Amino acid sequence: MSSKMILDLFGMTFFYIVVGLTFMGLGRKITARLQRRVGPPWYQSFLDVFKCFSKTSISHNYIMDLGLIMALAGLIATAYFMPVAKGWTPAGSSSIVVILYLMTIGYLGMAMGVSASGNPNATIGISRALALMFGYEIPFAMIILAMISVLGSSSLSDIAMSQAGGIQNWNIIRFPLGFLAAEIAFQAMIGEKPYDHMIAPAEIASGPMVELGGKFLGIAFLLHAVQLFVETGLMVNLFLGGASTWYEFVGKQFVVYFTSMVINTVFARYRIEQGIKHLWVWAGSFAAIQLVLTRYFDIFSR
Amino acid sequence: MNREIYLPDGYTTIRKIGERDGYEVYDLFFGPNHPGMHGNFGYVLDMMGTEIVRVRPNAGMLHRGFEKAMERKKWVQNLALIPRVCVVDPDPNEVAYCQAVEELLGVEAPERARYLRTITLERSRLTAFLMGMGGVGGAIGLYSATYLMMADRDRLLDMFEALTGARVYHIFNVPGGVRRDAPEGWFDGVLKVLDELESNIPDWDKLVFENPVVWARLEGLAPITEEEARRGGLVGPNLRATGAKFDVRRDAPYAAYGELDVEMHNAGDGKADALTRAVQVRLEYEATIRLIRQAIAKAKKLPSGPVRADVGPLHKLRVPKGDAYSKVESSKGEFGYYIVSNGGYTPYRVSVRGPSMPAGIHLAKTQLPGVKIDDVAAWMATLAICSPDIDR
Incomplete structure (x- = not known):
């Protein structure tokens, strides 16, 4: 591994965290304004992380320590495969199969870490998150299958580059039902309402976060920041034409996140079984129709 | 065990x-x-x-012991303690207590005071309804409802501040009437706030009561029949939601309610689930705004006069020997105060009948088994359980 690559990886990790935390801060501001509040400053998330890392941490056992680190490492590794501008990735590859595979490590690490805390609220929260994955991963996999069948490539960079040439080439136009399905699934993936079952403060006292404090809570914040970068980046590359510059990429990511926050503000939370059913019925139906139209009727291929 | x-x-x-x-x-x-x-x-x-x-x-974590504490304080000192029995809707406690003391003293509050009591009680009901409806949203993740309705509630608290100097615990009622008359322009200020609240109702309907996710969460949750509600001691909107026609304001009028037309609404017919209970509060919210307008229209026509009957210096008040029970209709139902006096400077015994005890203790034991953890907060919110009322 060359020193340039090491620098790239460190630099990009910093970039993911800064973008993710900025989005988190802006998200809180947007929500506040929609609720006729002033809200905290946009940099509040940075302050929260600094504060958390400066406080004493309580760990229940080493599994809890390792689980959270594994989760953060898994998500950062996923982000390395995410194409940013002109299809460039720090890892040099952007296989969508690898991205989807690595993304689950984040959740599994979190599951391992917080389950070790022994708090039933945390365990219920994680079991909800894993159950919800069944709800959104199947529709998402169907959409990706539809795209791969058209393009003949599983590289996210190739999918992004194939949309070059104007808005009319974006997959949001070419795969409209797929986009609808992905947008619904994205809401669940990002853990916002009506699918924020994992956290659900009034039900399970913030679930996985309930036993986290100090550095562990700080890591959870960073985890969410990187998760935001990866998941919004996935939507940008899959449907919004990728990006030719970094500014364009982050701008498009923000549009995706902004839409998600607006939906989050006006919806309540389903029960977990209702949420999974809703994902299968709506996101699943849209994705299945899109897959059938694409695969067997060849409607969207060029 | x-x-x-x-x-x-x-x-x-x-x-x-x-x-x-x-x-x-x-x-x-x-x-x-x-x-x-x-x-x-x-x-x-x-x-x-x-x-x-x-x-x-x-229970047992409030560490106040309201009823026992009242036995050690003077009659007038208790006025600072009793609003805390229900933080969300404090005024019914003041009025029920004062009415019971007045009964023992054999005095009646002047007409102007009775109207001011009615208007403050109804505005207190509105603040509790706003907190309750927002609380239902908060329990199922719809925090926008909580924040937006709390902003509306703040407008009402502004008017409480203008009248009483306090926003939450008003301590406006005293034995014999109220502390002061309404300041110049106060009635018009209240009417203006009511206009604002009314103009927001369509937004709250879209956000909460027509929201498909809210329906999905609340429909069919913890249903209760009228018979079960009566047997379990439910009162107020929780009882009326099942179709029962019971309201202390109509059935045993106090303050100025006897001179007003109090509307009766029933969201359900024989049975009520969590959604029906939430809709009941929404219906009563609108009816309360109309009732305040009615009361203000009549209060404005009253001639100026005293707002407090003469009971002597309040810090030296001695209440004749005897016992009295007074009840009022709070936002959560019948609130009653049973007071026993041995003729001294302090009550011999005060017992509070709160509306949250039957739901919060007895109904919880029968309704919550079988319910999932997802719905406990929503169940509590739709029953408007006020925990200090349980733990007093």
Whole structure:
């Protein structure tokens, strides 16, 4: 591994965290304004992380320590495969199969870490998150299958580059039902309402976060920041034409996140079984129709 | 201790099947330190997976002992203590207590005071309804409803501040009437706030009461029949939601309610689930705005006069020997104060009948087993359980 690559990886990790935390801060501001509040400053998330890392941490056992680190490492590794501008990735590859595979490590690490805390609220929260994955991963996999069948490539960079040439080439136009399905699934993936079952403060006292404090809570914040970068980046590359510059990429990511926050503000939370059913019925139906139209009727291929 | 004692028929069987299949029953503390719990109260839930199999109310964390504390304070000093029995809707406590004391003293509040009491009671009801409707949203993740309705509630608190100098605990009522008359332009200020509240109602309907996710969450949750509600001691909107026609303001009028047309609404007919209870509050919210307008229209026509009957210096007040019970209709139902005096400077005994005790303690034991952890906060919110009222 060359020193340039090491620098790239460190630099990009910093970039993911800064973008993710900025989005988190802006998200809180947007929500506040929609609720006729002033809200905290946009940099509040940075302050929260600094504060958390400066406080004493309580760990229940080493599994809890390792689980959270594994989760953060898994998500950062996923982000390395995410194409940013002109299809460039720090890892040099952007296989969508690898991205989807690595993304689950984040959740599994979190599951391992917080389950070790022994708090039933945390365990219920994680079991909800894993159950919800069944709800959104199947529709998402169907959409990706539809795209791969058209393009003949599983590289996210190739999918992004194939949309070059104007808005009319974006997959949001070419795969409209797929986009609808992905947008619904994205809401669940990002853990916002009506699918924020994992956290659900009034039900399970913030679930996985309930036993986290100090550095562990700080890591959870960073985890969410990187998760935001990866998941919004996935939507940008899959449907919004990728990006030719970094500014364009982050701008498009923000549009995706902004839409998600607006939906989050006006919806309540389903029960977990209702949420999974809703994902299968709506996101699943849209994705299945899109897959059938694409695969067997060849409607969207060029 | 018999662990099966609170289980309704059927759940014992479920539990045994669960234990046979290797599921463990574990304890989950829902409060006192829990975002879904209202106040310093809690339930210890026996859980199997995410389903509740038994409930143990866990009271005793308020550390105030309102009723006992009242025996050691002068009659007038208690006015600063009793609003805290229900923080969300404090004024009914003041009025019920003052009316019971007035009965023992044999005095009646002047007409102007009775109208001011009615208007403050109804505005207090509005603040509680706004908090309640927002609380239902908060319990199922719709925090926008909570924040937006709290902003509306603040407008009402502004008008409380203008009248009483206080925003939450007003201590406006005293034995014999109220502390002061309404300041110049206050009635018009209240009417202006009511206009604002009314103009927001369509938005709240879209956000909460027509929201498909809210329907999905509340419909069919914890249904209760009129018969069960009566037997369980439910009162107020929770009872009226089942179709019962009972309202202290109509059935035993006090203050100026006898001269006003109090509307009766029933969201359900014979049965009410969580959604019906939420809709009941929404209907009564609008009716309360109309009732305040009615009361203000009449109060404006009253000639100026005293707002307090002469009972002598309040700090030296001695109440004749005897006992009295006074009840009022709060936002959560009948609030009653039973007072016994031995003729001294302090009450001999004060007993409070609060509307939250039957739901928060007795109904919890029968309704929550079988419900999932997802719905406990929503169940509490739709029943408008006020925990200091339980733990007094």
